[in-house]
Amino acid sequence: MADTETLFETPLADLHRALGGRMVAFAGYAMPVQYPAGIMAEHLHVRSAAGLFDVSHMGQAELLGEGAAAALERVTPADIQALKPGRQRYGLLMTPEGGIFDDFMVANLGDRLLLVVNASRKHDDFALIESVLPTGVQLRRLPDRALLALQGPGAAPAMAPIAPALTALSFMGIAQAEIAGIPVIASRSGYTGEDGWEISAPAGEAEALAKHLLGLPGVQPAGLGARDSLRLEAGLCLYGTDIDESTSPVEAALTWSIGKRRRMAWDFPGAGRVRDELANGTARLRVGLRPEGRQPARGETMIHVPGGDTIGSITSGGFGPSLGGPMAMGYVARPHAADGTPIELIVRGKPIPARVTPMPFVPHRYAR
Amino acid sequence: MPELKYTQDHEWVQAEGDAATIGITDHAQNALGDVVFVDLPEVGREVAAGEAIAVVESVKAASDVYAPIAGRVVEVNAALTDDPGLINREPTGSGWFFKIEPADPAAIGALMDESAYAAFVDSQA
Numbered sequence: 001m002a003d004t005e006t007l008f009e010t011p012l013a014d015l016h017r018a019l020g021g022r023m024v025a026f027a028g029y030a031m032p033v034q035y036p037a038g039i040m041a042e043h044l045h046v047r048s049a050a051g052l053f054d055v056s057h058m059g060q061a062e063l064l065g066e067g068a069a070a071a072l073e074r075v076t077p078a079d080i081q082a083l084k085p086g087r088q089r090y091g092l093l094m095t096p097e098g099g100i101f102d103d104f105m106v107a108n109l110g111d112r113l114l115l116v117v118n119a120s121r122k123h124d125d126f127a128l129i130e131s132v133l134p135t136g137v138q139l140r141r142l143p144d145r146a147l148l149a150l151q152g153p154g155a156a157p158a159m160a161p162i163a164p165a166l167t168a169l170s171f172m173g174i175a176q177a178e179i180a181g182i183p184v185i186a187s188r189s190g191y192t193g194e195d196g197w198e199i200s201a202p203a204g205e206a207e208a209l210a211k212h213l214l215g216l217p218g219v220q221p222a223g224l225g226a227r228d229s230l231r232l233e234a235g236l237c238l239y240g241t242d243i244d245e246s247t248s249p250v251e252a253a254l255t256w257s258i259g260k261r262r263r264m265a266w267d268f269p270g271a272g273r274v275r276d277e278l279a280n281g282t283a284r285l286r287v288g289l290r291p292e293g294r295q296p297a298r299g300e301t302m303i304h305v306p307g308g309d310t311i312g313s314i315t316s317g318g319f320g321p322s323l324g325g326p327m328a329m330g331y332v333a334r335p336h337a338a339d340g341t342p343i344e345l346i347v348r349g350k351p352i353p354a355r356v357t358p359m360p361f362v363p364h365r366y367a368r
Numbered sequence: 369m370p371e372l373k374y375t376q377d378h379e380w381v382q383a384e385g386d387a388a389t390i391g392i393t394d395h396a397q398n399a400l401g402d403v404v405f406v407d408l409p410e411v412g413r414e415v416a417a418g419e420a421i422a423v424v425e426s427v428k429a430a431s432d433v434y435a436p437i438a439g440r441v442v443e444v445n446a447a448l449t450d451d452p453g454l455i456n457r458e459p460t461g462s463g464w465f466f467k468i469e470p471a472d473p474a475a476i477g478a479l480m481d482e483s484a485y486a487a488f489v490d491s492q493a
Binding site for chain 1: 401402404405407423425426427428429430452
């Protein structure tokens with residue numbers, strides 16, 4: 001890690017070091033991949049109690065002005081205009097060719113929209129959005145805000161006494177509140193499949209907020225390693241790994257993020273490809289895979305018909321600590337995408353039998 | 369008990385009778401994190417020094433384990449198949465990987481001793 005000095009740091013960098021975080025480069029930031037407890041323990045703790053993640057590397061911005069929702073729809077097929085105040089939604093930014101430019105969260109805060117985009121894409125995303133804004137609509141980047149994720153079944157019991165307004169939210173609800181006197185904007189969402197919140201706070205107060213949350217009963221720090229294994233068990237895509245500019249929303253099985261109105265009007269970038277694929281099917285589909293035995297099959301592993309031709313490849317693969325076994329997601333040719341289809345994974349030259357499996361691998365436990 | 373010898377690939381080697389027992393160091397298991405799977409070599413396989421002959425998989429990644437010396441694999445630790453966590457809990461004890469009958473017993477003596485290995489690890493930090 002000779003280039004650590006050229007990496008950006010989040011407002012919690014000192015806290016990560018004090019907690020013994022093992023810092024690695026991720027999307028240009030020095031981030032904790034794990035703390036001394038280790039990825040396995042951190043993962044299992046999030047599933048059984050609660051974990052606190054620093055996701056301040058992600059891009060936050062506000063979209064302000066009359067017609068902000070309609071303007072954002074110029075780059076996404078999500079229905080932004082129908083998003084009610086106090087609600088958040090998952091969406092895709094699209095290329096003109098129908099590929100996925102990024103995936104993101106957008107919330108209606110009443111007088112403005114709040115966007116959260118991937119760290120690795122934030123500069124490109126914000127430039128793309130700005131390129132389509134009409135006069136009167138303005139994108140305001142929020143580099144001075146931190147983002148924390150409190151995730152797990154213990155999150156709500158920990159949060160209830162200190163921020164009842166946030167425990168009143170249902171999944172994908174968002175509200176402004178105070179935690180220990182610190183003004184926050186928190187949405188009931190996350191990237192683990194568990195109940196919890198993503199909490200945006202001023203950078204200058206992020207450490208105080210994190211320390212307060214870590215002091216709540218059952219809350220332990222969790223790093224990017226656990227975040228990755230948790231999101232894979234939850235069947236959630238990682239941009240740049242499972243989806244990118246070459247994958248379409250239909251191939252990626254993310255068609256649900258396209259608004260019904262948008263699918264009538266076909267008025268978004270790449271609508272031609274999406275419309276064609278919905279009508280005629282795609283050549284490949286994103287699926288879940290469960291290898292037999294304990295051996296993980298990682299990204300880029302080739303997928304074969306048992307004893308036969310190549311039909312695809314894994315994009316994300318690893319060992320699911322809660323699943324108690326290996327799991328993967330990837331793309332396979334459409335005739336082989338049905339649940340239960342037997343396939344073979346070639347790992348270090350040896351075939352491993354596996355099956356196409358519905359995702360999530362571990363059931364979601366959102367506060368519906 | 370003969371002393372442990374070490375390689376720059378973070379393996380330990382302990383000569384005992386005709387065979388040398390080999391595993392990964394505490395430093396290595398700590399760097400890898402929780403081990404979830406090991407792929408061990410076939411017994412009877414002739415291996416060259418520095419050849420990748422086993423794979424250890426943590427939650428996060430797969431890593432090769434190399435033969436520290438040339439020779440023949442005479443035994444592998446079957447207990448690791450059911451309980452790969454032994455590698456994390458007892459890396460230089462019950463978490464051993466395989467035993468090699470050395471082609472040249474003198475090759476073990478040429479490996480690093482404990483203090484040289486400690487200095488090597490420090491130099492990598």
